[in-house]
Amino acid sequence: MNVQTPVRLSAAEEAFVGQLESAGASAAAERFRIIGLPTRRVESYHYTDLKTLLSAVPPLARAAKGASAPVIDIPGAYRIVIANGEVQNSGTAPNGVIVSKVAGATLTTRDDVLMRLNSALVSESVSVELTGHVDAVVHIDRRMEGDAAHVQSGAKIAFAAGTKATVIETVSGSDAAHMGNAGSYVSVGEGAEVTHILVDLSARQATHFASVEYRLAANAKFKSVVVNAGANLARAQIFAEFTGEGTHGDFYGLNLVDGEQHKDITLDVTHGVPHTTSSELYKQIARGRGKAVFQGKINVARDAQKTDAKMMMQGLLLSDEAEILAKPELEIFADDVVCGHGATCGDLDDTWLFYLMSRGIPRAEAETMLIRGFLAEIVDAVEAEHVAQALGDIVEVWLGKAV
Amino acid sequence: MSDYDIPTLKEEIDRETVDQVLALDVDKYKYGFETIIESEKAPKGLNEDIVRFISAKKNEPEWMLEWRLDAFRRWLTLNEPTWARVSYPKIDFQDQYYYSAPKSTSGPKSLDEVDPELLRTYEKLGIPLSEQKILAGVQDANGTASTPFSGNVAVDAVFDSVSVVTTFREELAKHGIIFCSISEAVREHPDLVKKYLGSVVPVTDNFYATLNSAVFTDGSFVYIPKGVRCPMELSTYFRINEKNTGQFERTLIIAEEGSYVSYLEGCTAPMRDEHQLHAAVVELVALDDAEIKYSTVQNWYPGDKNGKGGIYNFVTKRGDCRGKNSKISWTQVETGSAITWKYPSCILRGDGSRGEFYSIAISNGHQQVDSGTKMIHLGKNTSSRIISKGIAAGFSDNTYRGQVSAHRRATNARNFTQCDSLLIGDRCGAHTVPYIESRNSSVVFEHEATTSKISDDQMFYCLQRGLSEEEAVALIVNGFVRDVLQQLPMEFMVETQKLIGISLEGSVG
Numbered sequence: 038m039n040v041q042t043p044v045r046l047s048a049a050e051e052a053f054v055g056q057l058e059s060a061g062a063s064a065a066a067e068r069f070r071i072i073g074l075p076t077r078r079v080e081s082y083h084y085t086d087l088k089t090l091l092s093a094v095p096p097l098a099r100a101a102k103g104a105s106a107p108v109i110d111i112p113g114a115y116r117i118v119i120a121n122g123e124v125q126n127s128g129t130a131p132n133g134v135i136v137s138k139v140a141g142a143t144l145t146t147r148d149d150v151l152m153r154l155n156s157a158l159v160s161e162s163v164s165v166e167l168t169g170h171v172d173a174v175v176h177i178d179r180r181m182e183g184d185a186a187h188v189q190s191g192a193k194i195a196f197a198a199g200t201k202a203t204v205i206e207t208v209s210g211s212d213a214a215h216m217g218n219a220g221s222y223v224s225v226g227e228g229a230e231v232t233h234i235l236v237d238l239s240a241r242q243a244t245h246f247a248s249v250e251y252r253l254a255a256n257a258k259f260k261s262v263v264v265n266a267g268a269n270l271a272r273a274q275i276f277a278e279f280t281g282e283g284t285h286g287d288f289y290g291l292n293l294v295d296g297e298q299h300k301d302i303t304l305d306v307t308h309g310v311p312h313t314t315s316s317e318l319y320k321q322i323a324r325g326r327g328k329a330v331f332q333g334k335i336n337v338a339r340d341a342q343k344t345d346a347k348m349m350m351q352g353l354l355l356s357d358e359a360e361i362l363a364k365p366e367l368e369i370f371a372d373d374v375v376c377g378h379g380a381t382c383g384d385l386d387d388t389w390l391f392y393l394m395s396r397g398i399p400r401a402e403a404e405t406m407l408i409r410g411f412l413a414e415i416v417d418a419v420e421a422e423h424v425a426q427a428l429g430d431i432v433e434v435w436l437g438k439a440v
Numbered sequence: 441m442s443d444y445d446i447p448t449l450k451e452e453i454d455r456e457t458v459d460q461v462l463a464l465d466v467d468k469y470k471y472g473f474e475t476i477i478e479s480e481k482a483p484k485g486l487n488e489d490i491v492r493f494i495s496a497k498k499n500e501p502e503w504m505l506e507w508r509l510d511a512f513r514r515w516l517t518l519n520e521p522t523w524a525r526v527s528y529p530k531i532d533f534q535d536q537y538y539y540s541a542p543k544s545t546s547g548p549k550s551l552d553e554v555d556p557e558l559l560r561t562y563e564k565l566g567i568p569l570s571e572q573k574i575l576a577g578v579q580d581a582n583g584t585a586s587t588p589f590s591g592n593v594a595v596d597a598v599f600d601s602v603s604v605v606t607t608f609r610e611e612l613a614k615h616g617i618i619f620c621s622i623s624e625a626v627r628e629h630p631d632l633v634k635k636y637l638g639s640v641v642p643v644t645d646n647f648y649a650t651l652n653s654a655v656f657t658d659g660s661f662v663y664i665p666k667g668v669r670c671p672m673e674l675s676t677y678f679r680i681n682e683k684n685t686g687q688f689e690r691t692l693i694i695a696e697e698g699s700y701v702s703y704l705e706g707c708t709a710p711m712r713d714e715h716q717l718h719a720a721v722v723e724l725v726a727l728d729d730a731e732i733k734y735s736t737v738q739n740w741y742p743g744d745k746n747g748k749g750g751i752y753n754f755v756t757k758r759g760d761c762r763g764k765n766s767k768i769s770w771t772q773v774e775t776g777s778a779i780t781w782k783y784p785s786c787i788l789r790g791d792g793s794r795g796e797f798y799s800i801a802i803s804n805g806h807q808q809v810d811s812g813t814k815m816i817h818l819g820k821n822t823s824s825r826i827i828s829k830g831i832a833a834g835f836s837d838n839t840y841r842g843q844v845s846a847h848r849r850a851t852n853a854r855n856f857t858q859c860d861s862l863l864i865g866d867r868c869g870a871h872t873v874p875y876i877e878s879r880n881s882s883v884v885f886e887h888e889a890t891t892s893k894i895s896d897d898q899m900f901y902c903l904q905r906g907l908s909e910e911e912a913v914a915l916i917v918n919g920f921v922r923d924v925l926q927q928l929p930m931e932f933m934v935e936t937q938k939l940i941g942i943s944l945e946g947s948v949g
Contacts, residue, residue, distance in 0.1 A: 080523060083875070339866065354881040357848065365887070367872040372863035372893045380887040382878040 049087075050074055052094035056187065057157055060097070065157035075150055084330040084362040085272055085301040087150070091244070095216055097158070098122055098186035107178060108209035108238045109427045114176040117163055121182055122190045124163045133169040133200075138162070143193040143222040144250060147276065151246045155189055155220040162191030162220075171202035174421050181210035181217050181239060191220045194233070198226035198254070203421045205234040208245055209267070217245040217268075224252045225259050227281060232260040234424060236431070239267040241296075247273045253313075255281025262419055263290040265300040266431045272301040279306075279313040279341075290319040291415045293435045294327035294359065301330035308337045308344040317348035317378075320415055322408065323359035334366040337374050344374040352382040353411055405436055482539035488512060491654055494539045498623045498657075501630060511643045511653035518647045524810040525839045525871060526779050528752065536717060538655045538688070611671075618663040619674055622690050625661035632663055636694055640723035640760040640787070648719040648781075649756040656690035656721065664699040664730070673929055675704040689720040695730035697763065702733040704929060716741075718777075719754045728763030728790065733771070736784075737932050739939060740776035747806025747835070750778025757784035761793035764819070769796040771927045773936050774811060775943040783841065785814035788822035788853075795824040798924040800936075802943040803836030803868070812842035812873075817853035817883070828859040829921045832868035833944055839870075844885055845877035853883045861891040862920055864913065864944065914941040 046054070050073050057066035074091060075082035101120035117136055118125040124138050142159035144152050165175060181188045194204055208217055217239055225231050239245045245268040253259050265271045277286060292300045306315055321329035335346045352361035365378040385407050393403035412432050419425040482493050491512050495505040520531075612619050618629060625633050643653045664670055695701055718740070724732050734757075743750025753776075759768035770784040786795025797813035815824035824844065832838035838861065846853040861870035872889045894916050902912035917940055918925070925933055 078523070342866075350876075352878065354878055354883070357879075357881050359881070360877070360879045362878075363874075363876040365872075365874060365876075365889075367861075367889060367891055368869070369861070369863065369871065369891050370869045372866045372868070374863075375890075375892050377888065377890040378872070379889070380874070380876050381885065382876060383884040384881045 046070065046073060047088060047091075049091040049094050053154065056094070056097050057154075060158055062157035065153060068153070069150075072150070081149070081303060081332065083364065084328075084332070085299065090270055090299065095185040095187045095214060098181070098188040099183075101180065101182035105180065105182065105209070105211055109207060109236075109430070111174055111176055111205065111423045111427055113423065114174040114205070116176045116178050117165065118178045118180060119163055119190050119192070120180040121186060122159065122161075122188050124161060131171060131173040133167055133171045133202075134173075134175060135166040137164045139164045139193060141191075142220055143191040144220040144248060145222070147250075149248070149274070151218055151272070151274070152220065152248050155191065155218050155248060158189040158218075159191040159220065162193055164193045164195070165204070166195045166197065167200050167202045167204070168197040169200060171200065174424055175202065175204045177204065177206040179206065179208045179217070179219055181208070181213075181215035181243065183211060183213070185213040185215055187216045187218075189218050192222070194221065194223045196223075196225045196229045196231045198228055200226060200229040200231060203232040203234070203424060205236065205424055207236045207238055208247070209238045210240060210243070212240045213242065215240060215243040215245075217243065217247075219245075219247045221247070221249045223249060225254060225257045227254045228256045229254075230258040232262070232419065232421065234262045234264075234419065234428075235273060236264045236428070237267045237271050237273065238431070239271075241267070241269060243268045244270040246271070249273070249275050251275070251277040251286075253277065253279050253281065253284050253286060256283040257281070257285075259284065259286045260418065261286070261288045262415065262428075263302060264293070264415075264428060264431060265291065265302065266293045266435060268300070269297065270299050272303065274303040275305065277304075277306045277315075279308050279310055279315070282310050282312040284313050286313075286315040287418065288315065288317040288319075289415050289418045290331075291412065292319075292321040292323075292329040292331065293432070294321070294323040294329040295325040295435075296327060297325070298327040299330070300328070301332070304331075304333040306333075306335050306346070308335070308341040308346060310338075311340060311342045311344070313341065314345040316346070318414065318418075319350045320412060321350070321352045321361050321363075322355065322412065323352070323361055324355035326356070326358045328360045328362065330362045332364045332366070333378070334368060335376060335378070337367075337369040337371050337376060339370045341371045342373045344371060344376065346374075346376045348378040350378075350380040351411070352380075353408065354382065354384055355408075408436060481537050484537055485534045486512075486536070486538055486655065490538050494655055494657060497539060498626070500623070500626055503630075503634070504626050507638070507643075508654050511650050512655075514644050515647070515650040515654055518644070518650055520647050524781050524841070525837060525873075526781060526808040526810050528779055528808075531717060531752070533651075539657055615668050615671060616665040617668060617670055618661065620661055622656070622659040622661045622692060625692070629661070629663070632694065633661070633692070636692055636723070636725055638723075640725060640758050641721050641756050646756060648754040649721050652688045652690060652719045652721045652756070656688045659690035659692075659720070661691075662693040662701060662703065664695045664701045666696040667698045668696075669699065670701040673702045673704050675706070687716075687718050687720070689718075691720070691722040693723070693732055693734070694725045695727060695732050695766075697728045698730060700731045702735070702929060704735050704932060706737045706739070706932070706935075716751045717754070718751055720756070722755070722757040722784075724759035724768055726759065726761050726763060726766035726768050726793075729765045730763060731767040731769075732759060733769045733929075734759070734784070735771040735928055735932055737773045737936060737939065738776050738780070741778075742776050742805055742807050743778040745805055747778070750807070751776065753777040753780045753782060755782040757782065758787065759785065759795070760787045761790050761795060761819075761822075763793070764790040765792040766790050767794040767796075769798070769927070770813065771798040771924065772800070772811075773924075773928070773932070773939065774799070774801040774809060775939050778807060780807075780809040780811050782811045783813055785816065786824065787816045787818065788824065788850075789818045790822075791819040792821045793819055794822065796927075797824075797826045797828070797842075798927040799828045800831075800921045800924045800940070801829070801838055801840075802831045802833075802940060803838045804834040804943055804945075805836060806834070807836040809837070810839040810841055812840045814843040815845070815855060816843075817846040817850040817855070820849065820851045821853070822850060823854040824856075826855070826857040826859070827923050828857075829924055830859070830861040830870055831864065831917060831920070831944070832861065832870045833864040835867045837869045837871070839873060840889075841873045843875040843877070844887070845875070846880050846883040846885070848879050850880050851882050853880065855885045855887075857885075857887040859889045860920070861889070862917065863891065863893050910945075913944060917944060
């Protein structure tokens with residue numbers, strides 16, 4: 038009955054298909070040819086229409102020659118470098134940390150285009166196993182070096198039962214129009230107390246995608262922090278699943294957007310078992326002509342009685358040409374739960390500005406103070422002192438360019 | 441209250457509850473009867489000839505036929521939307537009747553010649569506000585005797601697809617108000633129809649709206665002239681009657697500068713097994729300083745307790761606050777239909793315009809509701825308010841899907857959204873999917889949503905005061921939806937409170 042015209046592949050889509058074929062992933066190439074890049078009609082990419090946003094794909098990365106200086110230096114941290122997707126030899130690991138290389142990618146099979154690309158194109162990943170109390174912060178430092186390249190990388194982080202540790206992953210590299218696609222699979226054992234931080238600091242012209250999967254076992258205390266502070270186009274997608282009772286998860290995130298940037302944080306939390314709790318706090322700040330996107334979904338499964346989940350998104354719009362787009366969702370199948378979400382969006386409060394200015398603080402400074410206060414809630418969530426300091430510095434750099 | 445009164449009162453309440461339960465069992469849908477009237481219908485299926493047939497039946501001018509054909513051709517190029525959180529077997533659009541009119545030998549103005557079965561249908565429907573008297577009054581009005589209006593409601597009754605009788609027409613005409621069927625408006629007020637039809641919901645807006653544009657059979661047309669405050673609530677009762685007949689209503693309401701109108705829409709449908717398709721389009725246009733209040737109580741057949749049968753309700757409702765300081769307010773109570781796909785929206789184009797959306801959506805049994813609103817802020821100083829209360833029981837799924845967006849020039853736009861969901865039982869689902877899009881820094885949007893069950897404290901409090909579990913649930917739910925109930929016109933409030941109790945029947949215990 039319908040007279041439809043077949044969909045034509047865009048240049049970027051053709052490039053992906055070519056790269057998948059050259060990597061020997063013919064099944065993935067065939068599938069990609071049919072499905073292509075998501076448009077706004079794909080619900081999980083509603084505000085990040087990759088078909089429109091991606092005009093070109095740089096060639097697949099080759100081994101990096103030389104590396105740029107570390108983009109953030111955390112005193113006392115143990116650093117593992119992945120340059121252009123290749124796991125580099127790192128020094129002696131601290132007690133309780135075992136680092137090895139594993140073949141192939143680390144993500145599970147989820148119906149997501151970025152994750153499928155990652156699974157098809159990553160040839161080796163780093164595996165980090167943590168046990169006991171690990172005092173040193175583990176820093177996985179992903180680099181995109183040399184000329185513009187399409188860099189795929191993978192990491193598997195396993196926190197054994199009872200582990201206490203902090204792992205930070207950063208993405209950075211040379212000043213070129215790279216395209217990064219990083220996958221992380223994180224498992225948190227029973228009773229572990231763990232913080233996992235993901236920071237995008239890639240080059241201004243770069244595109245960066247990150248996908249993280251969390252599996253949280255029983256009685257764990259878990260914290261996730263994601264900061265988007267680089268790349269012209271960035272998307273961080275977080276999939277968290279509570280698989281054991283008695284676990285609490287805190288999820289924080291920050292989208293720092295200016296210029297023509299487009300940054301997306303997409304969160305999907307599944308409470309799959311009873312008696313788990315979570316809180317989600319995401320902040321977005323946009324100026325210039327930037328677009329800040331937050332999509333957050335809390336799923337509560339049929340059996341997940343007594344779930345308590347609260348999600349909050351706060352947006353601060355500093356220019357009339359910037360945009361804040363948000364979609365906080367609840368999908369609930371259990372009846373004995375308390376779930377809620379809130380979302381706000383606005384400018385700096387005039388009365389607060391007036392208060393500060395009436396005390397002799399110049400306008401620009403007053404604005405900076407208020408913005409710093411707005412963002413502090415995320416930075417302060419990180420307990421590891423040097424890491425919090427590093428995140429604070431990222432915010433300061435952004436503020437320096439700000440008002 | 442004295443001691444003497446309490447037992448009597450208690451007894452009375454008990455008896456009332458028992459009666460209600462008996463009368464309104466989940467299986468025995470109150471409005472599930474079928475009126476046997478001969479009806480005239482087009483053959484099954486949809487093609488250009490059917491579109492021509494409908495147009496010819498309606499004595500439509502050439503331009504209207506062209507409009508329909510254009511819509512039909514565009515419809516062929518569209519795909520059915522799949523994004524809503526509903527699932528149902530694929531609809532065979534060629535297996536539907538697209539036109540059905542009650543057989544009537546004379547013009548609809550004379551009630552004498554209206555099939556007595558039809559009048560009995562109204563009786564059974566229990567149309568409020570002395571509808572029977574109003575109908576009788578119209579009969580008397582053939583003479584010179586003036587008709588004492590027993591209520592302030594004008595009813596445009598839609599029986600299947602043709603407006604059978606329109607009451608209060610003359611009273612309204614005195615104020616210059618036009619309230620008639622859309623078919624009549626096409627013939628008698630072509631300029632207004634040409635100017636506004638499809639101006640809020642464009643022909644190709646979505647799959648169902650396009651289908652409606654091609655085959656709409658009837659609906660209401662309201663025109664309120666400049667500065668007129670409509671002296672009564674206008675009301676339409678929709679009723680789907682003939683087997684396998686899709687009903688495609690088209691409503692167009694135009695409020696000129698400084699005018700006001702309150703429009704009520706209430707629906708019931710008879711019980712049957714085949715799924716029935718309903719794809720209505722409602723367009724509202726509010727010019728400078730005008731206000732339109734549109735209230736709906738939707739209580740179509742939801743299917744039986746196994747999820748068999750029931751109405752598919754795919755509706756496009758949109759209001760355009762075209763003028764400055766105009767206001768459009770949607771209030772809806774959704775308790776019926778197997779599937780509801782409905783998003784009454786406001787386009788806040790005029791500076792200072794205001795949109796409101798108040799909704800109660802109750803789903804029980806195997807019902808699926810995906811409903812919400814869109815508030816599109818285009819003008820300066822526009823404001824909107826969304827209060828949505830979803831209640832899911834049984835095996836149902838209840839989704840709120842709403843969009844609030846402010847465009848570049850929407851300086852100082854404000855929105856407040858509150859959507860609360862209540863879950864009764866552990867086999868149902870409640871979902872919230874808001875889209876919040878801000879493109880102007882002076883905009884302030886606030887959104888909050890909660891999902892919970894009836895708290896044990898509340899239940900305990902009610903039970904220890906001697907209420908039964910079912911009464912307690914009805915009481916608490918009525919409290920939960922109170923903010924929205926208060927927005928309903930008086931005529932609907934009583935009916936709705938009753939409906940809420942009925943809809944949740946069998947959800948506890």
